[in-house]
Each structure stands twice: as structure tokens, then as C-alpha cells.
Amino acid sequence: MKETCQLDVQVDKEQLDLEGETIESIDDIKLSRFIEINSLHLVTEYNPVTVIGLFNSKIKIHLLLMMNKASPEYEESMRRYQKAAKLFQGKILFILVDSHIKANEKVISFFKLKMSQLPALAIYQTLDDEWDTLPIEEVSVEHVQSFCDGFLKGKLLRENHESEEKTPKVEL
Structure with a gap:
């Protein structure tokens, strides 16, 4: 048996x-x-209801996809993002930030991104406030996987990240 x-x-x-x-x-x-x-959901949408649970999660690395849910690419992008989420389940918490919602502009600016750079991925480690961003033309499993693997190995893509001031911790 x-x-x-x-x-x-x-x-x-x-x-x-x-x-x-x-x-x-x-x-x-x-x-x-x-x-x-x-x-947990494979992908959790960022909003005032979910934010507390996201920051209290035992998973301390969060990957945010910032894009407009009203865009024509949204459905296909989410399908690919969810597929990538399965690869990192239990290691990285996958989050969607709808850039069309005005209140989410604060999250986007926290990662020093502009609306013109979206869609973008932002990865954030809650324990030490380490983060990185990757503006992307298209959400693909390969882009997401490569970005996450690089972050987990300690590689940052942001230029001059070592000389950059630490972003003060603020409540998103």
C-alpha cells in the first residue's frame, strides 16, 4: 500500500x-x-486586503509583476507568470500589481520605476530590503526564471546598485 x-x-x-x-x-x-x-495562490494580487498577508508570509522573497490588467497582453502574460510561479513555489511569492490602479503608483515608485517602463518585474527580499527590477517587453517564463535565478544567486541587474542609497523602508 x-x-x-x-x-x-x-x-x-x-x-x-x-x-x-x-x-x-x-x-x-x-x-x-x-x-x-x-x-497560497500561485499569484496573489496586491491590494489593501492582501498586503498584510503578503508581508507576514513565511516566504520572504517576493516577485512583483507590475502591469496594467486592462492591457491586451494581460491574459497571456498572467498565464506565463503563473507557469513560472510553479517553478519557485515555496521559495518566492509571486504578486501582481495592477499599474492601472492609482493607489499602486506608490509601489511602482518604491522600485524607482516609471509607468513608461512597465510591464516590469521587481524582486524584493523582506529580511534585508534587497531588491532589483527588470523592465520587460514581454512576460515569458524564461525571463521570469532567469531573473529569479539570478537574484537567488546574488546577481543584481540595477546599474550602480552598490553606490545607490538604501531605499528607506516604507509601508506600501
């Missing part, structure tokens, strides 16, 4: 299985982490 732990994820309508060697070595901490990570 094969032991399996199944989790029906209501937010993304997906069923995830924990099986094999993983299930044999699981303890309450690992099971809690599996449930917590997999019960």
Missing part, C-alpha cells in the same frame, strides 16, 4: 500529492510548511 497525502487547493483548483520518500520522512513541521505553501 502506498502512503499519500493529498491537498485540494481551492484557490487555484489544483490537487497536490505528497508521496514516496517525502511522505515517509515527513514530520509536523514539514507537513505544516507543505500545507501553508500550497494553500
Whole structure:
């Protein structure tokens, strides 16, 4: 008989299985982490309701896609962004910031981006306020994966990031 732990994820309508060697070595901490990570949306939209949960998440690296939800490219871009999110599930929290919403301009300016540079990706590590941005013409799984992998390896794309003043921590 094969032991399996199944989790029906209501937010993304997906069923995830924990099986094999993983299930044999699981303890309450690992099971809690599996449930917590997999019960999150693949992509969470940034808004006043979700912001508290985002900053209280155990996942301390956040990737923000800043784009206009009304743009013709939105649906295809989100499909690709969600696909990339699966690659980093449990490591990076994927967030959508709708640039069409006036209140979100504060988030965009925090990352020193202008509306003319959107769509863009911004990655942020909450523990040390380290961040980087990548204006993109098109959201692709490859762009997202490369940007995230680079950040995880300590590579920053921003020019002169070492001489740049640390951005003061502000509530977004």
C-alpha cells in the first residue's frame, strides 16, 4: 500500500500529492510548511486586503509583476507568470500589481520605476530590503526564471546598485 497525502487547493483548483520518500520522512513541521505553501495562490494580487498577508508570509522573497490588467497582453502574460510561479513555489511569492490602479503608483515608485517602463518585474527580499527590477517587453517564463535565478544567486541587474542609497523602508 502506498502512503499519500493529498491537498485540494481551492484557490487555484489544483490537487497536490505528497508521496514516496517525502511522505515517509515527513514530520509536523514539514507537513505544516507543505500545507501553508500550497494553500497560497500561485499569484496573489496586491491590494489593501492582501498586503498584510503578503508581508507576514513565511516566504520572504517576493516577485512583483507590475502591469496594467486592462492591457491586451494581460491574459497571456498572467498565464506565463503563473507557469513560472510553479517553478519557485515555496521559495518566492509571486504578486501582481495592477499599474492601472492609482493607489499602486506608490509601489511602482518604491522600485524607482516609471509607468513608461512597465510591464516590469521587481524582486524584493523582506529580511534585508534587497531588491532589483527588470523592465520587460514581454512576460515569458524564461525571463521570469532567469531573473529569479539570478537574484537567488546574488546577481543584481540595477546599474550602480552598490553606490545607490538604501531605499528607506516604507509601508506600501
